[in-house]
Amino acid sequence: MAFTPRGPEASFFEVLDQHRASLLAALKRGGEEPTGGGMCLASSSEVLSSIEKIIQDIVTSLARNEAPAFTIDNRSSWENIKFEDSVGLHMVSHCTTRKIKSDSPKSVKNFAIILKILSMIYKLVQSNTYATKRDIYYTDSQLFGNQTVVDNIINDISCMLKVPRRSLHILSTSKGLIAGDLKYLEEDGTKVNCTRATAVAVPSNIQGIQNLITDAKFLLIVEKDATFQRLLDDNFCNKMSPCIMVTGKGVPDLNTRLLVKKLWDTFHIPVFTLVDADPHGIEIMCIYKYGSMAMSFEAHNLTVPAIRWLGLLPSDIKRLNIPKGTLIPLTKRDQMKLDSILKRPYITCQPFWRKEMEIMADSKMKAEIQALTFLSSDYLSRVYLPNKLKFGGWI
Amino acid sequence: MEGPAVAVCEILKYLIIYQRCETAGVSKGALLEGQLVISIEALNSKHQANTLHCVTTIAAAGSIYGGLVLKKLLKDMQSILPGFFANLNWTSEEAGHSQDASGLRPFQMIFEADVKPRTLMTDSLVIKNFLRKIITVLPKIRFNFSVKVNGILSVEIFGAESEPALNLSNGIALVVNCQHYLSTPKFDTTELPCSRIHPVLGHPVMLFIPDDVVGMGLLGELTLTPAVALCPCPKVFSNQLNRISSISIFLYGPSGLPLIFPNSEQPTTAVFKDASYFIDWKKYRLSMVPNLDLSLDSGVHTLLSAHLRAILRESHSVVQGCIQAAVARALEQHRQAVKAHQKLQASLSVAVDSIMSIMTGSTNSSFRKTCLQTLQAADTQEFGTKLHKSFQEVTQHRFLYHCSHEVKQQLLPERNEAEQNTDKAHENGSLELLAGTGEQTENKRLKRGSLGVEETGASRSAGALSPSEAASRRAEPTAAPLTFSRSRTGPGSGLEDAVWLQEISNLSEWLSSGPGP
Numbered sequence: 023m024a025f026t027p028r029g030p031e032a033s034f035f036e037v038l039d040q041h042r043a044s045l046l047a048a049l050k051r052g053g054e055e056p057t058g059g060g061m062c063l064a065s066s067s068e069v070l071s072s073i074e075k076i077i078q079d080i081v082t083s084l085a086r087n088e089a090p091a092f093t094i095d096n097r098s099s100w101e102n103i104k105f106e107d108s109v110g111l112h113m114v115s116h117c118t119t120r121k122i123k124s125d126s127p128k129s130v131k132n133f134a135i136i137l138k139i140l141s142m143i144y145k146l147v148q149s150n151t152y153a154t155k156r157d158i159y160y161t162d163s164q165l166f167g168n169q170t171v172v173d174n175i176i177n178d179i180s181c182m183l184k185v186p187r188r189s190l191h192i193l194s195t196s197k198g199l200i201a202g203d204l205k206y207l208e209e210d211g212t213k214v215n216c217t218r219a220t221a222v223a224v225p226s227n228i229q230g231i232q233n234l235i236t237d238a239k240f241l242l243i244v245e246k247d248a249t250f251q252r253l254l255d256d257n258f259c260n261k262m263s264p265c266i267m268v269t270g271k272g273v274p275d276l277n278t279r280l281l282v283k284k285l286w287d288t289f290h291i292p293v294f295t296l297v298d299a300d301p302h303g304i305e306i307m308c309i310y311k312y313g314s315m316a317m318s319f320e321a322h323n324l325t326v327p328a329i330r331w332l333g334l335l336p337s338d339i340k341r342l343n344i345p346k347g348t349l350i351p352l353t354k355r356d357q358m359k360l361d362s363i364l365k366r367p368y369i370t371c372q373p374f375w376r377k378e379m380e381i382m383a384d385s386k387m388k389a390e391i392q393a394l395t396f397l398s399s400d401y402l403s404r405v406y407l408p409n410k411l412k413f414g415g416w417i
Numbered sequence: 418m419e420g421p422a423v424a425v426c427e428i429l430k431y432l433i434i435y436q437r438c439e440t441a442g443v444s445k446g447a448l449l450e451g452q453l454v455i456s457i458e459a460l461n462s463k464h465q466a467n468t469l470h471c472v473t474t475i476a477a478a479g480s481i482y483g484g485l486v487l488k489k490l491l492k493d494m495q496s497i498l499p500g501f502f503a504n505l506n507w508t509s510e511e512a513g514h515s516q517d518a519s520g521l522r523p524f525q526m527i528f529e530a531d532v533k534p535r536t537l538m539t540d541s542l543v544i545k546n547f548l549r550k551i552i553t554v555l556p557k558i559r560f561n562f563s564v565k566v567n568g569i570l571s572v573e574i575f576g577a578e579s580e581p582a583l584n585l586s587n588g589i590a591l592v593v594n595c596q597h598y599l600s601t602p603k604f605d606t607t608e609l610p611c612s613r614i615h616p617v618l619g620h621p622v623m624l625f626i627p628d629d630v631v632g633m634g635l636l637g638e639l640t641l642t643p644a645v646a647l648c649p650c651p652k653v654f655s656n657q658l659n660r661i662s663s664i665s666i667f668l669y670g671p672s673g674l675p676l677i678f679p680n681s682e683q684p685t686t687a688v689f690k691d692a693s694y695f696i697d698w699k700k701y702r703l704s705m706v707p708n709l710d711l712s713l714d715s716g717v718h719t720l721l722s723a724h725l726r727a728i729l730r731e732s733h734s735v736v737q738g739c740i741q742a743a744v745a746r747a748l749e750q751h752r753q754a755v756k757a758h759q760k761l762q763a764s765l766s767v768a769v770d771s772i773m774s775i776m777t778g779s780t781n782s783s784f785r786k787t788c789l790q791t792l793q794a795a796d797t798q799e800f801g802t803k804l805h806k807s808f809q810e811v812t813q814h815r816f817l818y819h820c821s822h823e824v825k826q827q828l829l830p831e832r833n834e835a836e837q838n839t840d841k842a843h844e845n846g847s848l849e850l851l852a853g854t855g856e857q858t859e860n861k862r863l864k865r866g867s868l869g870v871e872e873t874g875a876s877r878s879a880g881a882l883s884p885s886e887a888a889s890r891r892a893e894p895t896a897a898p899l900t901f902s903r904s905r906t907g908p909g910s911g912l913e914d915a916v917w918l919q920e921i922s923n924l925s926e927w928l929s930s931g932p933g934p
Binding site for chain 2: 082133138
């Protein structure tokens, strides 16, 4: 019987294996990885007790003829966020707070909405049912006004109760996709095999998946769905087997980030990003690697500082002689974003990233991954990525 | 036979203006202070039946009037009140018994007249009304007014020193207790959560002084600053306003004295003839106000008030425009207050329902018991009621705090872009007008000034407190609206008797022991 080898030869992955070894060594040197940081999965009874305590405090305030108020951490304030190489962006332990008062015309509505969502969470946890943020919004869209209000308050509650959103029985809608050498069991027992020709949706219950199995040599995070689909069409996962591909379809949702984190925590395989050579792509990459300001309170569950930038690097544009006609001038917004990223605390410990961004800033041009198709239609999957992976072309 | 009211009012005005002039260069913008004593002692006349012989004394405590030359005052009074003087006996004492350290003597003036009892009753009302108006904008001046009729004494002290007031930059302050602006109590303001007014200042407008008035000696620049307030406070009485039962207009001169029209003239000037013009009824969905109360006194003359009609007529559209704008802002403020109140109520309802949902859905008996005990409720229904009530009380308290702390703000006039006729260069001047004849022209220093309302005053979101150029009132079905005719009616009217009875609640013994009408 003829044996058709899947993927390249073992020697192809030498550099990757060395990289992995260095990552593991760094992990050992850095001590134990923080396990979940300050956000552990809480039991239902713990969540219910926390909410009851809040209600008791409110009633006690009223009995004393004092207007009750919530004290909320300022999650999205730079003064409350610090950067650690091993974690990324995360909240400081003693952060500034703000009060949501019940007797202030400006905040009384927010006060009421927080109570409303707390009461909904209470019911979900009590009945062991789940709802998405969108479901919450539609229960009373007139009261909430817009989805962003609901999203922010849910995050505030998560931060206030110091439990991950999952413990509040509120799910985020997953929009991400996975493909490649990965199998797992979902919480309800469903077996998932990502080696199929078509991609699998990122599950909504990441904490509940078990029995993850993979032989993957690396995990490739792809910024855009278009690029992801192109790679699928080019049979990239088989050509580069064993590997795993994930896309968040732009800015990743919480579940996609949780999955990437879980794969790293479980397998410690090298994780690379494939993003456009533009400020938006770089920012998305930073979210996976260092986290976002909005979710900094849950950074320990979400960030993978070991992520490396595989492509498209601004320096690749010149190196590969990508036609100038395929490049796009940076807009004013791009410039502002690029300046903002360059000022962020984590860039100081990434001199190569900084250099790439400076190349982009100097040229005032950006490029999408699709620009590689001008070299050849399958240049990305046939030449660019294999060479990058084989010869360690990541930073 | 004229009573003492005319003379008392004119003398008080003279003294206040004198004090203004004396202190103007010393402490600009400081509030006038002092104490003035007015006492009327009446005994049955020995020479005429049904007549009281009244001795009226006006005295001023403190040395502020020490430099006042009494002879000059008498001469000025003769020119202001020629008819009056012919019939009265004046005695001026310079209270030679006491002098302060500077060698100045306190001021005292005494005059006598024979009047009918009803005249005295009416005059007492007029004097009280006048004093109330003064202390509204000059709260630090205290008046001690006593009336003794055949041995029966009644004393009333007028002063607002301890009341919350808003200081304006020209040495005038506005007392914000709404009682000062209500002619008759339409509702028990002690029961209101907030008994203050929160005026909204309009933009000052320059008034044109006709040439013939200038020729009479009224020189300088005259500005009018309107202030509008709803009563009661819209913040804590935030039902939707749909009717205004009356409009009261209070007009003050630059020295803080109420402006009046000559007795013989029509009470209303064209500007204020149709006060309904000031309100955009359709926009605010309001019904028409039935009555106008133009709170102007009668019987006393000043140069400005003598020509007030002409001045206002010349600047008719400007005056109406600025008042309209101020009224619109006051009503808009109310509308915002109603919206805020509705928003608050809606939010509190959501908060209460959410807490009740958790409380009633909880299987934790300890938690439920603790909640019930904390609010001293027997069951969840009572708990819900008490919860709602508690929220109302704590939020009400906060709104009242806002109301009371507005007073401490110094207000500056806000630029109203809608008002085009704004020669705004002279916002905070002071128009000093001394009553008197042509002989005193040199004393008629007309600086830039404001006629009427308070200068300064940017209305903050809470509204600027300023003396009511116009004050809109809330609908009060039981209130008897004031009519202009009331203030014009002479002695003998039935309505005046009713008001008199109300006024002399502390002089009830007079009714039984005094001389008949």
